[in-house]
Amino acid sequence: MTDAGIRVARPSRMGRDEPPSFDCGIAVMAKASTPGLTKTRLVPPLTFEEAAAFNTAFLQDIAANLLDAAGTASIAGYMAFGPPGSESFFRRHLPAGIGLIDVWFQDFGECLLVAIQELLRRGHAAAVVLNSDSPTLPTTLLTQTAELLARPGDRAVIGPASDGGYYLLGLKQVHRRMFEQIDWSTDRVAGQTIERAREIRLPIHVLPAWYDVDDVAAMRLLHAELHEGHSFDASLQPNKALHTAALLSRLATDAALSARLHVAPEPAAQRIAV
Numbered sequence: 001m002t003d004a005g006i007r008v009a010r011p012s013r014m015g016r017d018e019p020p021s022f023d024c025g026i027a028v029m030a031k032a033s034t035p036g037l038t039k040t041r042l043v044p045p046l047t048f049e050e051a052a053a054f055n056t057a058f059l060q061d062i063a064a065n066l067l068d069a070a071g072t073a074s075i076a077g078y079m080a081f082g083p084p085g086s087e088s089f090f091r092r093h094l095p096a097g098i099g100l101i102d103v104w105f106q107d108f109g110e111c112l113l114v115a116i117q118e119l120l121r122r123g124h125a126a127a128v129v130l131n132s133d134s135p136t137l138p139t140t141l142l143t144q145t146a147e148l149l150a151r152p153g154d155r156a157v158i159g160p161a162s163d164g165g166y167y168l169l170g171l172k173q174v175h176r177r178m179f180e181q182i183d184w185s186t187d188r189v190a191g192q193t194i195e196r197a198r199e200i201r202l203p204i205h206v207l208p209a210w211y212d213v214d215d216v217a218a219m220r221l222l223h224a225e226l227h228e229g230h231s232f233d234a235s236l237q238p239n240k241a242l243h244t245a246a247l248l249s250r251l252a253t254d255a256a257l258s259a260r261l262h263v264a265p266e267p268a269a270q271r272i273a274v
Helices: 048-070 087-092 110-120 139-149 189-199 218-228 243-254 257-261
Strands: 009-013 024-032 073-080 098-105 126-130 155-162 166-171 204-205
Touching: 009 204, 009 243, 024 048, 024 110, 024 155, 048 073, 048 139, 048 155, 048 243, 073 087, 073 110, 073 139, 087 098, 098 110, 110 126, 126 139, 139 155, 155 189, 189 204, 218 243, 218 257, 243 257
Parallel strands: 024 073, 024 126, 073 098, 155 204
Antiparallel strands: 009 098, 126 166, 155 166
């Protein structure tokens, strides 16, 4: 989404280059935090400044989740980021173990496709694009994805989101058809993507569903997971998302967020700091 609609895909790195011995590259489709431009669907009940702060916390927790997953699976984590010129934001807020890929297009499908292409170009045997809206995504879903993609033969892995999109898509080869004629930002995305796989006879493994935090109902789910001990899926253990939990705690105290979300106030003894 440059001024002229020109595609941008410039690889850059945070820290040392990841060696190709990491079989699975996972890139978060990330946007730098700017009040009024980031996570605006959360306004209200949040303010624009709070929504941008949650975007930052989500990215920090997802980066930590990727590094945790890399402890048990052959995974390298990246941020496929924009807008152009925002690299310093990601260097400032994320750990050095997370790589950067500068990707910014008018068409979201093209962003996903080029991120996949760049991960494979860097020597990974499999490439995964991951959303930036699921800070509590269970780490086991990331490791399971890497393990599935490490099996012989071409295949895809998709993690459907509860709103009809997907939180994750993994491929072993570039299949442009997987990103064509998709009604992005609708509840048809996951179903259409699965249909594209069937069209090209690409085996596809469907992971358990998870949720995106992109409206007030999802904010309440997030609060229930982080401060009430619930899980979106009782069979899965959510990521602890410490940065997001700490931000929720601070805003509940300083900005009456609990009242705005219509959830029970958090006990002071449970408040989290990072």
